[in-house]
Amino acid sequence: MSLTKPSISLNTFRNQAYELAVRTHETEQQLAKGAKHTFIDLFAGIGGVRLAFEREGAHCVFSSDYDLHAQLTYYKNHGVVPFGDITKICASTIPQHDILCAGFPCQPFSHIGRREGFEHPTQGTMFYEIIRIIRHRMPKAIFLENVLGIINHDGGNTLKIIINSLEELGYSCQYTTLNSADFGIAQNRKRFYLVAFKDNIAFDFPKPPMIYADVGDLIESNVTGYTISKHLQQSYLFKHDDGRPELIDSNTKGPIKTLVSSYHKIQRLTGTFVKGGKTGVRLLTANECKKLMGFPEDFIFPVSRTQMYRQMGNSVTIPVVQSIAKEIIKALELKKEVGEKIRLSSEHVQLEMNL
Numbered sequence: 001m002s003l004t005k006p007s008i009s010l011n012t013f014r015n016q017a018y019e020l021a022v023r024t025h026e027t028e029q030q031l032a033k034g035a036k037h038t039f040i041d042l043f044a045g046i047g048g049v050r051l052a053f054e055r056e057g058a059h060c061v062f063s064s065d066y067d068l069h070a071q072l073t074y075y076k077n078h079g080v081v082p083f084g085d086i087t088k089i090c091a092s093t094i095p096q097h098d099i100l101c102a103g104f105p106c107q108p109f110s111h112i113g114r115r116e117g118f119e120h121p122t123q124g125t126m127f128y129e130i131i132r133i134i135r136h137r138m139p140k141a142i143f144l145e146n147v148l149g150i151i152n153h154d155g156g157n158t159l160k161i162i163i164n165s166l167e168e169l170g171y172s173c174q175y176t177t178l179n180s181a182d183f184g185i186a187q188n189r190k191r192f193y194l195v196a197f198k199d200n201i202a203f204d205f206p207k208p209p210m211i212y213a214d215v216g217d218l219i220e221s222n223v224t225g226y227t228i229s230k231h232l233q234q235s236y237l238f239k240h241d242d243g244r245p246e247l248i249d250s251n252t253k254g255p256i257k258t259l260v261s262s263y264h265k266i267q268r269l270t271g272t273f274v275k276g277g278k279t280g281v282r283l284l285t286a287n288e289c290k291k292l293m294g295f296p297e298d299f300i301f302p303v304s305r306t307q308m309y310r311q312m313g314n315s316v317t318i319p320v321v322q323s324i325a326k327e328i329i330k331a332l333e334l335k336k337e338v339g340e341k342i343r344l345s346s347e348h349v350q351l352e353m354n355l
Helices: 010-031 048-054 068-078 123-137 149-168 230-237 286-293 305-314 318-354
Strands: 038-042 059-064 099-102 141-146 172-179 190-197 246-248 272-275
Touching (some): 038 048, 048 059, 059 068, 068 305, 099 123, 190 318, 286 305
Parallel strands (some): 038 099, 099 141, 246 272
Antiparallel strands (some): 141 190
């Protein structure tokens, strides 16, 4: 889909975001008319899920994300401004669609966070916003992504609530966990995925191709900037001789640890840093992060480096989501083919009876 993406400052964008959302969505929905498969992108972030489903031929007709910086990055790369706070969006204004996609806020379910689940005063209610939209539009399929902690949170009750809520609306659910490292991504990133269908549709999650990549192959040379000061190295990063943090270079084999949204905080226990640069140790570059998440090289970050790390750490690895999107669309098309054969057979029988 080709949409114009003019330059715009953050301040101007802040003042015009809603008007741009309305205008760009009108254009997008016009372009999607007649599309074989349509989807909406809730809690869209920077559009990783969107890229994955578009690569499988689906067309986005609506997107929403609360974060202004993510909206700006989304706009620069997709030509569409997501609408803001989902709690303030009337379900009737969201177009009919085939697939609802949502990587809803994971913090309440993460083992890193406070694990408050549905008791969280704001983010814990976001799943119910998804249900509100599903109830109104009843899409053919649902795709949800979250952290692994959602599976055993509150002794499994959180996941039970999610599945029961969908089943009460007539959906059949399947879920699994997949590691990006098994899909040719040089990062150990395990995530929870749930797919639900309104009709009785045969669906199987993709089998991991078990293709492995070495992080050393994506390390850039002669990088300027991104350095970590000598003082920070001596006073914090290497204050203990315990083999932490993880240091990599162009010879490093295998995947790195999960890239987190707080990477910019240079955490010694969870961070992975590169040998090189002016001070001998540096942060991962934007290009290296994009490769670690499966984003295209020409993906643009019109935001600060801190925001870039937050956006990458909060996003999805595109090859994994794309493999699931492929199976969802395949299942929908097979169901349509079967339905068409039944319809033709029924018409044939009726014709013979009339004769």
